[in-house]
Amino acid sequence: MSRELSAAKAEAFDDDVLHEYQGMGGVSQTATRRENVKANPYHFRNMGKGLAQRRGASQSDITAMDISHTKVPCTLEDWVAPEYTDLFDDAQINIDEQRELAGVIAGGLGRRDDQLVIDAFDASASYAGTVTTAVGGAGTNLNAAKLRRASRYLNDKGVPGAGRHILISALNLEGMLGETEVTSSDFNTIKTLVNGEINSFVGFQFHVVEDRSAFEGGLTVAANVRDGFAYHQSAIGYCNALRRTEVNYIPTKTSWLANGLLKAGSVVRNANGVVKVQMDES
Secondary structure (H helix, E strand, C coil): CCCCCCHHHHHHHHHHHHHHHHHCCCHHHHCEEECCCCCCCEEEEEECCCCCCCCCCCCCCCCCCCCCEEEEEECCEEEEEEEEEEHHHHCCCCCCHHHHHHHHHHHHHHHHHHHHHHHHHHHCCCCCEEECCCCCCCCCCCCHHHHHHHHHHHHHCCCCCCCEEEEECHHHHHHHHCCHHHHCCCCCCCCHHHHCCCCEECCEEEEECCCCCCCCCCCCEECCEEEEEEEEHHHEEEEEEEEEEEEEEEHHHCEEEEEEEEEEEEEECCHHHEEEEEEECC
């Protein structure tokens, strides 16, 4: 990069990162999202249920349902994804480092967004239910019986059928693909053996979270038991107050510093819309 990096080039770098970042949207895209919020914590607002009443005599007074309104606080955290480009090193490489850095920074921001949602699920004090490894057999991986149980827990809470998702690992997906009930056309119309993947089953859209570094986290696993989550999109909230990139020349390092900045948070808005699914990966 030239020391005289133009404003247009810096803006192009920002566009590259945002293009990659938005395209990489995964888990956080399945949440109720609020962009550019102005408060920390930000409060998601929940509305309670209404109960229809039998009408009394003609012209009698009616009683309001007195629907409850609650606020769920979501604390925003500060994150950065910086990297230097040395002027002397840059002269020796034959790649478009601007484009490469855009992809790396976008990936870091995207995974952090997703991890905020996963951490919110882990931190929830309660769930609509917990599907243990004993469902569908003793010490089992993900199977159709677990999905049916998770669906039943959500159905019992009156959770809408549309907008349901499930977070699993690659090993859990492998376990599902070994189930005849999932892959056979006698049971469903999804051609999983042809595509090598499961898009949806029992009303859930599948999202595979890859193994991640200890710093990033990923889905929690302890003693070979992985915690996945089946949920409705309205049950989890995500918000951000800042999401941008900047490129600055640092004279003392004779380098450009490209940085991605993120201020965001996530919280479970309604535990009745979340089911913990435990899967044995041993």
